[in-house]
Amino acid sequence: MSDPFPTDRTAALQRLADFAPRMGRDYAQGRNTDPGPGRRRDVSCLSPAIRHRLVTEAEVVGAAVAGPGPRAAEKFIQEVFWRSYWKGFLELRPGMWAGYRTAVAADRAAIRGHALARAEAGTTGIGCFDAWVDELRSTGWLHNHARMWFASIWIFTLKLPWTLGADFMLRHLRDGDAASNTLSWRWVAGIQTPGKHYVARAENIARYTEGRFDPTGELEEDPRPIDAPPPPRAGALPAADRLPDGAFALLLHEDDLHPESLLPAGARVAAIAGVAVPEARSDGGCSALVADSVGASLADGLARASAHWGVPAVRVGVPELAGWAASHGLPVVTPWAPVGWTADALAGAGVPMRRVRRDWDSACWPLATKGFFPFREGIPTLLGRLVPDQPAGQPLWASAR
Ligand SMILES: Cc1cc2nc3c(=O)[nH]c(=O)nc-3n(C[C@H](O)[C@H](O)[C@H](O)COP(=O)(O)OP(=O)(O)OC[C@H]3O[C@@H](n4cnc5c(N)ncnc54)[C@H](O)[C@@H]3O)c2cc1C
Numbered sequence: 001m002s003d004p005f006p007t008d009r010t011a012a013l014q015r016l017a018d019f020a021p022r023m024g025r026d027y028a029q030g031r032n033t034d035p036g037p038g039r040r041r042d043v044s045c046l047s048p049a050i051r052h053r054l055v056t057e058a059e060v061v062g063a064a065v066a067g068p069g070p071r072a073a074e075k076f077i078q079e080v081f082w083r084s085y086w087k088g089f090l091e092l093r094p095g096m097w098a099g100y101r102t103a104v105a106a107d108r109a110a111i112r113g114h115a116l117a118r119a120e121a122g123t124t125g126i127g128c129f130d131a132w133v134d135e136l137r138s139t140g141w142l143h144n145h146a147r148m149w150f151a152s153i154w155i156f157t158l159k160l161p162w163t164l165g166a167d168f169m170l171r172h173l174r175d176g177d178a179a180s181n182t183l184s185w186r187w188v189a190g191i192q193t194p195g196k197h198y199v200a201r202a203e204n205i206a207r208y209t210e211g212r213f214d215p216t217g218e219l220e221e222d223p224r225p226i227d228a229p230p231p232p233r234a235g236a237l238p239a240a241d242r243l244p245d246g247a248f249a250l251l252l253h254e255d256d257l258h259p260e261s262l263l264p265a266g267a268r269v270a271a272i273a274g275v276a277v278p279e280a281r282s283d284g285g286c287s288a289l290v291a292d293s294v295g296a297s298l299a300d301g302l303a304r305a306s307a308h309w310g311v312p313a314v315r316v317g318v319p320e321l322a323g324w325a326a327s328h329g330l331p332v333v334t335p336w337a338p339v340g341w342t343a344d345a346l347a348g349a350g351v352p353m354r355r356v357r358r359d360w361d362s363a364c365w366p367l368a369t370k371g372f373f374p375f376r377e378g379i380p381t382l383l384g385r386l387v388p389d390q391p392a393g394q395p396l397w398a399s400a401r
Pocket residue numbers: 031043044045046047048050051079080081082083084086142143144145147148151169173175176177178180181182184185188
């Protein structure tokens with residue numbers, strides 16, 4: 001069977017085109033159901049491609065607008081904006097990522113007994129949970145609803161620290177993302193929206209897995225939310241840099257692999273390199289599947305960039321970056337790496353870089369000051385600004401509902 005998760009832009013665009021007709025009613029009705037690997041038709045499975053920007057959010061939302069239309073595809077469009085919301089939320093509060101990394105290390109050092117090992121090995125005896133561990137390890141992906149159930153069972157039934165669950169998932173996810181993963185785990189635990197936790201219920205799992213699993217009697221269904229301080233207040237989004245007037249060296253990384261649409265026509269790219277450190281996402285590294293998937297996506301980005309600007313492109317390690325930059329003697333330009341392990345690695349590379357940011361991010365991120373629902377009110381305006389070609393006769397949905 002071909003890989004269900006595209007690692008090159010051509011395959012991702014094909015997947016996008018194939019799924020676009022299902023972004024309306026099919027998605028709205030079927031997105032919560034997980035019929036299992038090989039049988040999913042009502043979700044796009046595009047998250048690794050979007051996470052690396054083999055296809056951009058603007059292209060994905062543009063396909064929904066041009067296909068079923070903004071009203072019919074409202075639910076799908078909102079889900080893509082959840083990603084932008086989470087990215088913005090962390091970008092305005094970078095200390096949450098550093099705090100999470102510290103907490104993972106502390107919780108790992110403090111944990112006693114074998115419960116963590118059983119959870120990570122998928123030998124808890126809870127059939128659905130053990131199957132999701134197996135699926136996560138073998139495919140690098142889980143359906144959104146399964147991620148919610150998984151995190152809830154990890155926290156409230158197995159009573160393991162949420163940080164270690166987030167770390168385990170992140171090591172194995174091909175779409176692994178500092179913002180979406182950390183903040184979704186916080187949300188399930190009830191510390192992102194304080195006091196509101198997500199409780200996995202056997203009846204809900206049986207219904208939305210179409211009877212593949214029925215953990216009746218196996219789950220803690222009346223837990224208290226985790227007690228922790230609320231998220232910090234939002235800070236300001238740092239300004240992005242301007243492109244140099246003359247030639248520059250372009251440094252790509254796993255957070256944005258479509259430089260053809262990031263840089264303006266006429267940009268004078270004279271050298272290209274790419275860096276990927278997926279193993280830096282956790283002190284425990286990442287799975288081989290994740291490393292291969294990220295590496296293949298970066299290789300595709302480098303090959304396209306090389307063809308587009310007509311200069312060679314090489315993959316380099318972080319320790320070689322300073323030498324690569326010095327050998328070209330040009331200013332280094334890089335897509336804005338959002339808060340996470342790549343930004344951490346680039347900041348420690350000792351190379352001055354100009355960080356350029358997409359209009360999408362500059363428009364969305366500053367709005368992530370409060371909860372998603374106030375953010376959602378701004379989506380029609382964002383759509384009008386970021387997805388210009390709205391079909392006639394299909395106005396955006398009304399913002400207040
Ligand atoms: C505990 C937990 C951890 C998660 N960790 C990650 C992660 O590390 N990386 C990641 O990309 N997503 C994460 N998600 C969000 C979501 O599960 C995946 O994005 C989604 O399952 C991807 O499937 P899809 O591509 O078929 O999405 P579709 O339903 O087809 O949606 C289209 C796109 O919208 C975005 N999207 C959809 N739902 C969400 C959501 N709830 N939050 C953020 N973006 C969303 C994704 O880019 C997705 O590809 C997590 C969710 C939970 C509950």
